[in-house]
Amino acid sequence: MTFLLLLAALIALLYLGMPMFAALFLLPLGVLLYVEGGVPALGEMVIGKLDGYLLVAIPLFMLMAHIMVRGKVVDDLYGAAFGLLRRVRGGVGMATVAACTIFAAISGSSVATALTIGKIAIPQMLRYGMSRRGAFGVVAGGGTLGILIPPSAPMVLYAYVTETSVAALFLAGVIPGLMMACMFALYVFLTEGKARAPDDEASAEMESGVALRACWSLSLPIFVLGGIYLGVFTATEAAGTGTLYALMIAALIYRTLTWRDMLDGVQEATRTSAMLLMIIAGAAIYGYMLTKLQVPQELTQLVADLGLSRTGFLIAMMVLLFVLGLVLESFSIILLTMPAILPLLGTLGIDKVWYGVLLTLSLEMALISPPVALNLVVIKAITGASLGEVNRSIYPYMLMLALGTALLIAFPEIALWLPRLAGYGG
Numbered sequence: 001m002t003f004l005l006l007l008a009a010l011i012a013l014l015y016l017g018m019p020m021f022a023a024l025f026l027l028p029l030g031v032l033l034y035v036e037g038g039v040p041a042l043g044e045m046v047i048g049k050l051d052g053y054l055l056v057a058i059p060l061f062m063l064m065a066h067i068m069v070r071g072k073v074v075d076d077l078y079g080a081a082f083g084l085l086r087r088v089r090g091g092v093g094m095a096t097v098a099a100c101t102i103f104a105a106i107s108g109s110s111v112a113t114a115l116t117i118g119k120i121a122i123p124q125m126l127r128y129g130m131s132r133r134g135a136f137g138v139v140a141g142g143g144t145l146g147i148l149i150p151p152s153a154p155m156v157l158y159a160y161v162t163e164t165s166v167a168a169l170f171l172a173g174v175i176p177g178l179m180m181a182c183m184f185a186l187y188v189f190l191t192e193g194k195a196r197a198p199d200d201e202a203s204a205e206m207e208s209g210v211a212l213r214a215c216w217s218l219s220l221p222i223f224v225l226g227g228i229y230l231g232v233f234t235a236t237e238a239a240g241t242g243t244l245y246a247l248m249i250a251a252l253i254y255r256t257l258t259w260r261d262m263l264d265g266v267q268e269a270t271r272t273s274a275m276l277l278m279i280i281a282g283a284a285i286y287g288y289m290l291t292k293l294q295v296p297q298e299l300t301q302l303v304a305d306l307g308l309s310r311t312g313f314l315i316a317m318m319v320l321l322f323v324l325g326l327v328l329e330s331f332s333i334i335l336l337t338m339p340a341i342l343p344l345l346g347t348l349g350i351d352k353v354w355y356g357v358l359l360t361l362s363l364e365m366a367l368i369s370p371p372v373a374l375n376l377v378v379i380k381a382i383t384g385a386s387l388g389e390v391n392r393s394i395y396p397y398m399l400m401l402a403l404g405t406a407l408l409i410a411f412p413e414i415a416l417w418l419p420r421l422a423g424y425g426g
Contacts, residue, residue: 002293002295002298003290003295003298003299003340006027006031006289006290006295007324007336009027010023010024010027010336011328013026013027014328020279020282020328020332021275021278021279021281021282022282023282024279024281024282024283024285024286024335025281025282025285027286028282028285028286028288028289029285031289031293032285032288032289032292035292035293036292039285039288042285045284045285045288046281046284046285048284049280049281049283049284050277050280050281050284052160053236054156054159054160054166054235054236055156055157055160055277055280056236056239056240057156057166057235057236057238057239058153058156058157058239058273058276059269059270059272059273060236060239060240060242060243060269061108061151061153061156061239061242062108062109062153062268062269062272062273063243063265063266063269064106064220064224064239064242064243064246065106065107065108065109065112066264066265066266066268066269067243067246067247067250067257067261067262067265068106068107068217068220068246068249068250069107069112069116069265070250070257070261070262070264070265071246071249071250071251071254071256071257071261072250072254072256073216073217073246073249073250073254073256074103074106074116074217075120076214076217077099077102077103077117077214077217078095078096078099078117078120078121078124079120079214080099080214081094081095081096081098081099081102082095082124084098085098086128088189089189089193090188090189090190090191090192090193092121092124092125092128092129092130093125093130093134093135093138093185093188093192094185094188094189095121096117096121096125096135096138096139096142096188097138097142097181097184097185097188098181098185099117099120099121099142100113100114100117100139100142100143100145100146100181101142101145101149101177101178101181102217102218102221103116103117103146103217104145104146104147104148104149104177105149105150105151105220105221105225106217106220106221107146108146108147108150108151108152108153109146109147109153110143110144110145110146110147110364110367110374110375111143111146111367111374111375111378112146113142113143113145113146114139114140114142114143114146114375114378114379115143115378115382117139117142117143118139118143118378118379118382119382121135121138121139122135122136122139122379122382122383125138129194130192131192132385132389132393133389133392133393134188134191134192134393135393136379136383136385136389136390136393136394137393137394137396137397138184138188138397139375139379140368140375140376140379140390140393140394140397141184141368141394141396141397141400141401142181142184143367143368143375143378144180144364144365144367144368144375144397144401145177145180145181145364147330147360147363147364147367148173148176148177148180148357148360148361148364149173149174149177149178150169150170150171150173150174150221150225151170151221151224151225151235151238151239151242152169152170152173152360153331154330154331154334154360154363155169155170155173155356155360156235157276157280157331157334157335158334158338158356158359158360159235159356161334161335161338161339161342162338162342162352162356164352164353164356165353165419165424166228166235167228167229167235167419167422167424168353168419168422168424169353169356169357170225170228170235171229171418171419171422171424172353172354172356172357172415172416172418172419173357173360173415174418175414175415175417175418176357176361176404176408176414176415179404179407179414180361180400180401180404183400183403183404184397184400187396187397187400191396216249216253216254217249219249220242220245220246220249223241223242223245224238224239224241224242224245225238227241229422247262276331279331279332279335280335283335283336283339286335286336286339287335287339290339290340291339295339295340296339296340296342296343296344297343299340299341299343299344300343300344300347303344303347303348310348310349310350311409313344313348313350314350314355314358314409315409317341317358317362318358318361318362318405318409320337321333321337321359321362321363321366322362322365322366322369324336324337324366325362325363325365325366325367325369326366326369326373329374330360330363330367333359333363334359351412351416353415353416353419353424354408354412354415354416357408357415358405358408358409358415361401361404361405361408362405364401365398365401365402365405368394368397368398368401369394369398370391370394373394376390376391376394
């Protein structure tokens with residue numbers, strides 16, 4: 001099949017050490033030169049793809065997260081969750097899930113969530129009797145919530161590529177994200193019941209102060225998402241306003257953000273955004289190649305010939321996305337698959353918002369899938385544990401994510417109920 005052959009060729013180039021953006025440029029150019037003899041209006045095609053107001057939201061959301069992290073505003077999140085849950089059965093692990101859930105609504109990044117919360121939470125969990133496997137697993141699993149609970153940079157990119165409402169996608173991620181967080185917390189409650197802190201009144205008084213300070217972290221996602229849903233500002237305006245709000249909290253209230261921190265955050269957000277924009281530029285040529293080779297029509301015909309139902313197609317796509325996630329990062333997968341898959345969604349009556357959440361869940365599974373995954377590498381770096389030990393901790397969370405995906409396929413309203421309640425979709 002043409003689509004799979006092209007994906008295989010692209011992955012082969014990546015394994016040879018070629019950067020993603022270069023592979024995305026060179027492979028389509030080579031194919032088009034062979035098939036068409038050239039690529040007309042290449043510059044206009046690339047500029048047209050990058051000329052999108054919505055894309056500005058991605059670097060701004062990244063900068064907002066960097067400000068909150070480098071300003072140490074989010075350090076109070078785990079302390080607040082720990083203070084509330086520390087005496088509950090499995091409370092130290094459940095506090096980690098809660099902190100990951102809240103931080104996910106700030107960072108929009110799974111790796112950032114696992115790194116930031118893991119550095120604080122893993123020593124605490126081990127100190128209060130949680131097993132090493134349990135502590136590693138809950139951080140790796142909880143970290144995946146970063147790209148599902150809004151705001152989410154992959155969701156913004158998906159909305160841009162598919163011309164879907166960002167607000168609808170953000171709303172659609174809320175209930176599935178909370179559902180997965182509850183699954184993770186229940187698993188910790190059942191398997192790590194001895195992991196709880198002793199009743200210490202002095203400690204409780206100290207943690208109540210931490211909880212009050214954590215309200216500033218909690219206010220940021222409420223401010224950003226509330227403004228979008230109430231129609232006060234667009235997603236891009238929300239990203240800019242949220243960045244200013246984060247700057248105010250870190251610089252004026254916490255007073256922990258230095259000029260060096262700010263410069264480092266701007267540089268990191270710029271570097272990541274530049275990489276993404278280069279990949280988007282390459283993906284424009286890649287999508288043009290797919291259209292010229294009639295890959296969407298070929299896939300549509302294949303689905304018709306195989307007689308795949310909507311559910312069968314979704315299961316097949318979730319497996320494909322999971323496999324791609326083992327070798328590619330989330331932005332690349334969205335840009336590579338959607339030009340070919342998008343026409344099929346309309347043919348099979350699959351809601352684009354629903355599919356976006358399913359895609360995100362599949363990418364989450366790939367983020368923690370052995371032998372090597374970004375969240376697992378982060379935990380290895382934090383703890384010094386062997387990669388094998390970290391890998392063994394994650395299998396229950398992979399099963400829970402698979403269960404969450406199955407539930408979402410069987411019951412689309414888990415994702416679609418909230419957007420429809422807010423007036424998005426049918």
